[in-house]
Amino acid sequence: MSLIGENDVRGETAVFKEISAEDDDMQPTVIESLCMNCYENGSTRLLLTRIPFFKEIIISSFTCPHCNWTNTEIQSAGRIQDQGVTYTLRVRSKEDLNREVVKADSATTRIPELDFEIPAYTQKGSLSTIEGLIERAAAGLEQEQPIRQATAPEVAEKIDKFIEKLKKLKDVEQEFTLVIDDPSGNSFVENPNAPQKDEALSISHFKRTPEQDARLGLKADDDTEEDNAEKPGNDMNTLRNEVLMFNTNCPECNAPASTNMKLVQIPHFKEVIIMATNCDSCGHRTNEVKSGGATEDLGTKITLHLTDPSDMSRDLLKSETCSVLIPELEFELGMAAVGGKFTTLEGLLKDIKHLIVSRNPFICGDSATPGRAEKIQLFGKKIDQVISGERDVHIILDDPAGNSYMQNVYAPDPDPEMTVEKYERTFEQNEDLGLNDMKTDNYQ
Missing domain, CATH: 2.20.25.420 (ZPR1, zinc finger domain)
Structure with a gap:
């Protein structure tokens, strides 16, 4: 059916x-x-x-x-994501216990302060709160206690003491950390401050290991570089001059669909890969941009001061590793939130408004909390004011991989309203990009 x-x-x-x-x-x-x-x-x-x-x-x-x-x-109801995700939440007050959590069955839950871990696939997926996760973990430990008390009283006594510590977390007498690590990328922890940045919550994405791919039932690509080299039409000159098509599934209805891919040269920048998917079954359309080159040696931070409505027509490339900041609105969009995009500045702002305002079901009906709907709608009006040129703001593209770009309308001369900074990545940024464990020297 x-x-x-x-x-x-x-x-x-x-x-x-x-x-x-x-x-x-x-x-x-x-x-x-x-x-x-x-x-x-x-x-x-x-x-x-x-x-x-x-x-x-x-x-x-x-x-x-x-x-x-x-x-x-x-x-x-969606597909397994391209990367795994790790949510690290610092629980500081009882209000944090009310955060909604989607925990997939492939996710591992940890509380480092108690040296406590719920391994993956030991619980079914759940939609709950932080408090609900703690209660469920305590109930799971209490389930076999009568048997342990009869067969192993010492073990049962230790578990009773641990259950007390677990339940005391709900009083939040001391701060503690909750970590949800999901290779499928389908778990989620609510940000009650959206669209502003959540200082207590950090989100990082990672590349799955072959073992994690195997547990998720994903197949590895058996094609080798030598095989690809022998196939006709795989040289770079051929790829630049033609649109490649391959079969995939629609991310909305999972029906068979086709994805078109083409290499495009961006002036004064580099080559990028543009991918577009059209679904004939449900009409869903999506496009994505990926860098055609390697990760740069330095990160890139692009800051543009909006002084004229004509700035909205500037072309920009936002890679999937790039975050967007608008300091005057106290807004930060993390990496991978809207994926890679090759669009205009106006198009990026409209995508941000659509993500925050139009696709938010918790601003109407019984699911709305007091003040949240007004807060979200007010943010949407501020974005409209930025697009129309009524609001003076700065747009910051911060890309640790160095693969993002914004058009310089004065090229090849410097742009007086735009600054481009190169910086050394931190250890945490290299970890998010998977560079710390990447070894290229003396590789055999």
Whole structure:
């Protein structure tokens, strides 16, 4: 049975709806299911919805009326991401315990202060809060305590003491750290200060190891460089002069789609790879830009002072490792938030507004919190003022990989309103780019 109806193909009805008490169609799908506890028939409720600043998910809840057994799970409705993700949250107050968390079943959860870890694949995926994660971990440890008290009293006593320490975390008498490490990239921790930067939360992306790819069921590419060298049409001159096409799946509906790819030379910069995907099934379109060269020796920080509305027409390349800052709005967009883009400054600002304002389902209905909707809408108006030239701001592109670019309209002369700084990357930035473990000397 397909979850996508005829209206979905035309774009009239969304499969993943925004949560709202006023939407009559926002009802879960109920399916009769077998209870694995008493083997009688129960019911499973499925709800397809969105997480703000994140992606689509499927929430399922099972209830058995015969034995009163219940179970809830969450599954990502998207594909496995290109990179894994690590969220590190510094829990400083009880308000932090209310942050929403999407924990995929492939994620590992750690609390370093207690030397505590929940390994991957030992729990089902869940949509909860920080407090809910702690309670679930304590309940999991308490489950086998009666058996341990009968067979291994000393072990049971130690676990009781540890459970007390775990439950005391909910009082937040001292700060502690929560780390969620997910190779699939499908876990998420809420930023309640969005669209501003969250000082207590750090997000880093990493390249998966072959072992992690194997556990996620991903295949490695068997083609070698020698094989590619023998295939006709793979030289760089041929790639520059033609558009390559390969088959893929749509990121929205997972239907077969095609992706076009072409090498483009940016004046006064370097070559980039532009990729565009069109889906004939649901009409979804997406484009992405990747650097065609290597990671630069130095990071690049580009600062542009907007003094005229004509600045909106400047071409820019934002790589997937580049963050965007607008100090006057106290706004920071982390790397990989909107992917790599080759667009204009106006196009980038509109993408930021669409991401923060239009795609945020938590500003309407029962899911809205007091003041959040007004805060988000006010930010959208400020972006409009920047685009129209009514607001004097600075746009900063900070790319540790050095693969981002903004057009100099005075080229080859210096641009009086734009500065380009080169800087040495920190150890943490090299770690995020995967350079610390990369060895190229004496390689055999």
